[in-house]
Amino acid sequence: xxxxxxxxxxxxxxxxxxxxxxxxxxxxxxxxxxxxxxxxxxxxxxxxxxxxxxxxxxxxxxxxxxxxxxxxxxxxxxxxxxxxxxxxxxxxxxxxxxxxxxxxxxxxxxxx
Amino acid sequence: xxxxxxxxxxxxxxxxxxxxxxxxxxxxxxxxxxxxxxxxxxxxxxxxxxxxxxxxxxxxxxxxxxxxxxxxxxxxxxxxxxxxxxxxxxxxxxxxxxxxxxxxxxxxx
Numbered sequence: 001x002x003x004x005x006x007x008x009x010x011x012x013x014x015x016x017x018x019x020x021x022x023x024x025x026x027x028x029x030x031x032x033x034x035x036x037x038x039x040x041x042x043x044x045x046x047x048x049x050x051x052x053x054x055x056x057x058x059x060x061x062x063x064x065x066x067x068x069x070x071x072x073x074x075x076x077x078x079x080x081x082x083x084x085x086x087x088x089x090x091x092x093x094x095x096x097x098x099x100x101x102x103x104x105x106x107x108x109x110x111x112x
Numbered sequence: 113x114x115x116x117x118x119x120x121x122x123x124x125x126x127x128x129x130x131x132x133x134x135x136x137x138x139x140x141x142x143x144x145x146x147x148x149x150x151x152x153x154x155x156x157x158x159x160x161x162x163x164x165x166x167x168x169x170x171x172x173x174x175x176x177x178x179x180x181x182x183x184x185x186x187x188x189x190x191x192x193x194x195x196x197x198x199x200x201x202x203x204x205x206x207x208x209x210x211x212x213x214x215x216x217x218x219x220x221x
Contacts, residue, residue: 033209037153043198043211056208089153093209100160101145101200101209106153 001026004104006092012110013082021077021107025094032075033093033101034067043091049075082111115139116201118212125189125219133215135199137180142202144182146173149196149214158184158197189219 005024013019025032034046036059047057049069060067064082069075079086089106117136125131135144143162147155159166159173161182166173170189175182186193196214203210 035211042213045208045210048208091155095209099143100157102157103147103155108153 004092004094004102006090006104006107008107009105010108010110012112015083015111016081019079019082019086019109019111021079021090021092021109023075023077023092023104024073025075025092026102027073029094029096029102031095032069033095034075034077035091035093037089037091037106038087046077046090079109082109084111087111115203115210116199116212118197118199118215120215121213122216123218125217127189127191127219127221129189131186131189131193131217133184133186133197133199133217135182135184135201135212137182137201137203139180139201139203141177141180144175144199144201145209146182146184147198147200149198151195155198186217189217191219191221193217194219 007022031050033048035043037043045059047060047067052069064080067077087110089108091106093101093103095101115138119134145160146158149155161173161175163175163177170187172185196216198214200209200211
């Protein structure tokens, strides 16, 4: 069990470019979560999927951010027209239907 | 408002001292979990503790659902315990996991 896998570990984008972050949940886990962590805000919930269906995206910025889960083995978080304030560590997590949540190592996004 | 309140926000201890970290919830919850975040950022699950008391080595977690609180006790702290401790709740209605802002622990030699 390799755990939750996130790629890339680090990404640097220029202002206005698009960034796509990838997450492979633990096999068999039905819930996939995305979080963003900054020093100021701490760990913020963005969105989550259950059995690939989007359940709650209340934490997602309304513009430029989107998340998909096309199959049970991966999810993507896409940020269009990245801005410096998008710089953060983006964390993906998965869990069984209810229960212990396992995190990936995160993707550190830097927008310059 | 903030659904998960952690206290203290930061804590400095001398090696060997004990620590008590608190987590309070403003809504009803299904379960809660304690995490340790390493300096490089990765999150390690310490306890999945929906209720009652669990112990692992020098760490003890106690959750009292009715009182909407959980605590993490670290006994005989070590320098390597330094880092950020986060509690997270899965609330009853939304089943999403919400985090507190963490307690930053610094253990001095």
